[in-house]
């Protein structure tokens with residue numbers, strides 16, 4: 606399976622083509638719209654989310670509720686396009702018109718300055734339109750298709766918030782209760798008492814013209830053993846997953862299981878002892894479900910840190926690229942915190958990585974055959 610996304614933040618639409626899906630996978634637009642709605646919820650988001658109500662349109666690769674095996678095309682309209690047609694139109698405009706609208710003040714922490722230098726864009730809008738996390742709406746849509754494939758194989762994926770602005774949850778157990786708390790929380794946090802403090806911190810940051818980051822986590826359950834491989838560096842699935850999560854806007858680090866904590870423990874406390882109980886299992890999950898770049902069959906646990914949003918209402922030092930003079934930032938709108946949205950994005954890009962790994966390993970032309978093969982393979986691993 607492979608895919609590309611296209612689309613500017615304030616252009617008419619986002620588009621994706623997914624190639625390599627099996628034929629016969631049950632799918633409908635509401636499977637995708639549910640994930641898109643989850644990404645839009647989140648305490649701390651700015652005015653844009655009040656304008657958008659993301660809905661997907663599937664324009665190829667699906668018939669009568671099942672995939673055809675041909676490329677699946679997804680479209681999400683940007684409602685804000687209506688307000689940006691004159692700025693974002695494709696027709697040429699006069700030099701005077703261009704200058705009037707030119708963005709020349711790069712924001713530290715965003716792609717503005719470096720993107721402008723790299724592509725020779727003196728209007729930094731040409732950078733910010735595509736570097737915007739608007740693109741992640743489409744990655745969630747792609748992930749929703751992947752999640753549908755995984756759910757048909759009884760594999761579940763759950764993303765949630767572990768900390769915001771230094772306020773963290775203590776510990777959690779993924780069970781029906783925590784899943785329902787996460788799904789009903791505007792912070793996607795399994796601990797409502799900590800969520801109360803997080804909301805206060807977001808309110809305070811907003812009031813101060815500041816922004817907050819945090820830590821997100823994704824847990825994947827019931828994966829087959831042996832997805833990915835140790836035999837070649839670029840087949841290691843933990844590496845592919847780290848790449849996918851790291852590619853989400855504003856992510857600055859990824860860890861598996863106990864991750865950076867492992868540095869402080871001896872080996873006797875850091876591995877996951879093996880036991881046999883009508884199949885192999887582990888007594889702990891310090892390593893987050895990977896050994897040798899392959900899934901162990903334990904839940905995959907991946908955490909990631911999101912930096913605070915770079916666009917600040919409070920001025921940050923920067924330079925106007927036309928005048929070379931220092932300026933005080935002035936912005937129209939921005940998110941104060943998008944950590945909950947990032948947890949939904951991470952959940953969906955994680956699903957995409959595992960769906961790709963499954964389609965790589967098993968026959969992927971027909972979904973029913975794929976399902977039967979995985980069942981046999983799971984049995985063979987149990988009997989090993």
Ligand SMILES: Cc1cc2nc3c(=O)[nH]c(=O)nc-3n(C[C@H](O)[C@H](O)[C@H](O)COP(=O)(O)O)c2cc1C
Nearest residue numbers: 715716736737738854855856915916939940943946
């Ligand atoms: C869901 C989401 C929403 C975001 N919203 C904003 C925003 O409103 N303003 C902003 O400056 N950055 C926002 N960001 C972060 C920028 O997109 C990101 O920092 C920028 O593209 C630079 O990329 P980098 O941080 O990965 O280096 C958001 C990120 C995510 C994941």
Ligand SMILES: C=C(O[C@@H]1CC(C(=O)O)=C[C@@H](OP(=O)(O)O)[C@H]1O)C(=O)O
Nearest residue numbers: 653654736737738739742854938939940
């Ligand atoms: C549009 C989305 O997020 C946007 C990501 C973003 C950025 O710079 O990354 C900046 C903001 O865009 P705008 O300037 O239009 O308000 C966010 O709203 C979205 O998540 O769908």
